[in-house]
Amino acid sequence: MGPAQQRLVLATLALSAGSPVTSESLIDCVWDRAPHGARRTLHVLISRIRRLMDSVPACDDIRLLRRSGGYVLQIPPDRVDAHRFSRLTTEAAAPGLDPGERAVLLSEALQLWRGEPLAGLPGDWAARTRQEWRQRHISAAVDWAGYELATGRTNEVVGPLAALTGEYPLEEPLTEALMRALCAAGRSAEAVQSYTRFQARLASELGIDPDPRLQSLYLAALRGEVDGAYALTSRDR
The missing domain is CATH 1.25.40.10 (Tetratricopeptide repeat domain)
Structure with a gap:
């Protein structure tokens, strides 16, 4: 599923599936000490995850959406x-x-x-x-x-x-x-x-x-x- 930072983003969203996760929380989960430009890097990681999900047929019922200052992974819980x-x-x-x-x-x-x-x-x-x-x-x-x-x-x-x-x-x-x-x-x-x-x-x-x-x-x-x-x-x- 890609580099460690990308997998950390996805893991954080998956553990909170169905609930919004703020950008700040995602940054805190990915970096112990957030680097300069962390928010921009987070947006790049989100884009990569979306492209990857779009390319996998098994992810047809999964959506990664922007919600009120953060993101939510919409996925059937039992997945x-x-x-x-x-x-x-x-x-x-x-x-x-x-x-x-x-x-x-x-x-x-x-x-x-x-x-x-x-x-x-x-x-x-x-x-x-x-x-x-x-x-x-x-x-x-x-x-x-x-x-x-x-x-x-x-x-x-x-x-x-x-x-x-x-x-x-x-x-x-x-x-x-x-x-x-x-x-x-x-x-x-x-x-x-x-x-x-x-x-x-x-x-x-x-x-x-x-x-x-x-x-x-x-x-x-x-x-x-x-x-x-x-x-x-x-x-x-």
Whole structure:
């Protein structure tokens, strides 16, 4: 989709799809320190994006319009994975659903996740946005695991959680969810090993100990007393 600045403009507009974004906000997202002539450069980037969209048949239903001091990307929300993810996680939190229904919605949301958000894009805004979406990804994964465990679908949980703890080795909620899933699968020894690896890495990289909640889970795992039916979700923390 072109140079980094062009992709930053498009990413900012896509994350705010359907809502106007001021030129000032776009400039702040593209440049940590706006150069002289940033507004003129922004207009050039917008023109390039429009020409590119005009050349792609799949973009026939997408419009980049000027609106009240800024721009708005008009696109069906479900064409943007971030908006689909938000919709599905919101639906999963709605009242009246059973754990299985919530798990299905969250599984669909997690399947939208493909690599790092805004991969390769520089700047403070991109870094903050990446971190925000990582946390949303982790929360959705923890919620999904909790609902799956509540329905007894233990085998479906361990593999994805193990992969995510490898990707985010210092995220305590993921380690807790993995430990609970392993205990529910009758693999308490592996849950204990997961804790000791996490504890060692936390001490090595951050110089701190795990949260008392996780320490208590570790001791319970040693005694074989973890309730595998417990539905851990991010809202329990």
